[in-house]
Amino acid sequence: VTVATADNEGGRPPAWLGKLLVVGTGLMGTSLGLAVRGAGGAVHLHERDRERLALAASLGAGDPCPDTEVGVGCGSFDLAIAAVPPGQTAAVCLGLLRSGVAAVVSHMASVQLNIEGEIESSIVEVTNFVGGHPVAGRETTGPTGADAGLFHGRPWAICPPATASPEAVAAVSRLARATGAVPVQLGAREHDDLLARVSHVPQLLASVLAATVVEEPASAGLAGPGFRDMTRLADSPAAMWGEIVSANAPAVRAALDALIANLDAVRRELGGEVDETDAAQAIVDLVVRGHAGRALLPGKHGRPARLLASVLVVISDEPGSLARLFADITESAVNVEDVRLEHAPGQPRGVLELAVAPGDRDRLLAALGARGWSAVAGAEAPL
């Protein structure tokens, strides 16, 4: 069950990618293998767990290396990527660098600074190591969750140590582009600080919020879709996040401090002597700042966010109702930009939200109404 990326089939000559070794066939390593193979590149896979290796190979992520020692029996490589948990990344990179099996060594870990530090303290003036981190992922692990499109359009942070050669940086950038990602070069410390803010602390927040339901089970019954959204990340694997957060402890601590200070400021606005009108205005100001922040997030397909209009359609939960609906949408010749199914708990039906260009909304409403669907116009919102 390979996912071939259609837009890379044929066409692009993969020779400049060279020969790639991926060490570790979890979600990230297997997805990388699938993406590079989809772009026509040559990939070998190394993995201690032989069953997992066979699975990743059968998914089409690359050719399995026969030996249990990294890189042995597969010749030499232009680039080797450590795709292992953050806690093992420095050791695997050092092993690869010392073995000389690959011209350039990089990795995919969510933290950079302590890995760079471990390598720099072991190898003086390292030239052929470059930190890397494709900012992509899913709330799942293992090769079965792999996806050739995982890196498409996502930023791929590239963090070269001061002594890294331009050729090494270029090799990792080429790899990132081959997967459809967008290389973004920045320092290891800056990477870790930014990731603490936009990934590690939000992750902890989701877990902290979800854990409050255990303290107060009565709250579960009153939790709505908003709470579900705010805790979805809490489904992520515990061991992986333990490693990521502890490996980036100083930056996470600083980001937590900043968050706590922000929350404390909100708390003070709601404090004892504050007038209710002043408190309301302070919250309004906060929500408006939040709107501004949301507007800065990149939109679909990496383009700036643009306004879309939504159409809400009531659908039954029977097999075939979505198919009939999408067939009717096709007839209307309106392109659906986004789709979300909102369930109506307690009832075997749901509301499907379709996002379309604002100018297409009325046409879609009319077309669906004419075909017997219960459809209403929803809000306009940036996507």
Added chain:
Amino acid sequence: VTVATADNEGGRPPAWLGKLLVVGTGLMGTSLGLAVRGAGGAVHLHERDRERLALAASLGAGDPCPDTEVGVGCGSFDLAIAAVPPGQTAAVCLGLLRSGVAAVVSHMASVQLNIEGEIESSIVEVTNFVGGHPVAGRETTGPTGADAGLFHGRPWAICPPATASPEAVAAVSRLARATGAVPVQLGAREHDDLLARVSHVPQLLASVLAATVVEEPASAGLAGPGFRDMTRLADSPAAMWGEIVSANAPAVRAALDALIANLDAVRRELGGEVDETDAAQAIVDLVVRGHAGRALLPGKHGRPARLLASVLVVISDEPGSLARLFADITESAVNVEDVRLEHAPGQPRGVLELAVAPGDRDRLLAALGARGWSAVAGAEAPL
């Protein structure tokens, strides 16, 4: 463009619902009118903004009251619901109670205690007022966002003051059930405490997180889908949240204190003298507690959460590709329980995640593979 709720058409006799007055035709009031009319009930609408009133009436939410004074010229009502912003709710309820236009008066505000307090301080031993709050909503406002299915399967908190009559409580419960909601009776203070935890504070968190992007615009480029999820609520209207949060300030403050304490505990686990292994274990424990909390959240259709398997399908962004896909799914006779489109930014394609019963996954994979789709098995997760 009325949304008729098919499962309530005909069938149920609506006589016991009596005659309903809805004051305010925003998202909630219009949705309530649509839901009750869908159940065959009689609804009159009152709204100062005549254009908005005409729009709600034209959507099918009820008959407009001709007079600008509440309830005048429409006879008397069995039940009147104030569906106005939280800051106006107590005044509107008091006006309704004093006018005697309705036998029972309730409301739909996200806060209860200060509204109950204002009414109790104005009317001694009030028997025909009952606080109410359907825990449902959208990140939008106004009648055009209305949805007859908004309350389906959602809890409808019913908060009677100590002096409320059982008949008044029963009338509001019947209304809740008529919309498909599940009545949940609890005290006003308990309601406000629980909502502060599961709704008001998560809402503020989303805004605080989104606002950090304004402080550090570089972080926007590295923000992934997780950050987008954690800030989606930040798109909500500012004025409404200013009113809700300031009206529930003591409970929100207490919930913020609890959250800050929890975050501070995480921060200490990552502090200076803590061993990295201990820190990792503390984070693992937190994430595991979060898993337990997520498992307590009610699942789709109000049933306990159950395990679903996901199938990931690569689709192009052309009109018709979703229709072709759903037609092929229909052929496979597998029921799709949930659907989510994950966009691949930078590329005109996306990955559609289909959630199905675990036993159906392989059949769906085989069927889609046979029809030329690039489909892989994803993770199993509770829905």
